Amino acid sequence: MSVFLGTHQNRLDAKGRVSIPAGFRTALRAQAAAGEALVILRPSHQYPCIEAWPTAAFAALSQPLDRLDMFSDEHDDMAAALYADAYPVDADREGRIILPDTLKEHAALTDSVAFMGLGRTFQIWEPAAAERRRAEARTRSRQLALPAQGRRQGGADA
Structure with a gap:
């Protein structure tokens, strides 16, 4: 599977186009x-950026909706938030x-944007905000420990 790597900055033209x-x-x-469609764009729920999803990944993101009663408030809220x-x-x-x-x-995009790769997806940021987010992520990630392959978080073998 192809992944999105790195951070890249491009200009936003007067017509709102960016490469x-x-x-x-x-x-x-x-x-x-x-x-x-090539990509699905949506506002991030967590950050002042745009999330960019390959169409298949976006479809997978929405699969849990199928487990909710289609006429429930929960389904309506999640569907509205997602779609x-x-x-x-x-x-x-x-x-x-x-x-x-x-x-x-x-x-808050004006004349430049930063594309920030996140592996399976990417985000589109105002460049200074992207740098702040990357710095924050680096700081917070130093305190995280990913579980080793084949081991559970509690340290017991899987």
Whole structure:
């Protein structure tokens, strides 16, 4: 599976277009099925940035909704949170996408954006905010310990 690596900065033009980094475009195209949007964009619930999901990964994210009663408040809340502000987006021949105004406002984007790879997904940030987030993540990650392969968090063998 292709992954999104690194942080890349690109200019946002007056029409709201920005070029997806070449490596990210390659990863998106490798994961996209015929007839699907290249990427799904949505506002982050946690940070002032835009989340970018390959279509298949976004579909997997929404699978838990199928376990909820379709007519329940929980289903409506989760569906609204997941889908109401999601935008399927395709790139033009130059690899540019148009960022919807509501998403640009959410992330406080003006003339430059930072694409931050997160493995299976990526985020689009205002560059200074992206640097602050990366610094925060580095600091917090020093205090985390990932469980070793084949071992549970409590230290017992799996």
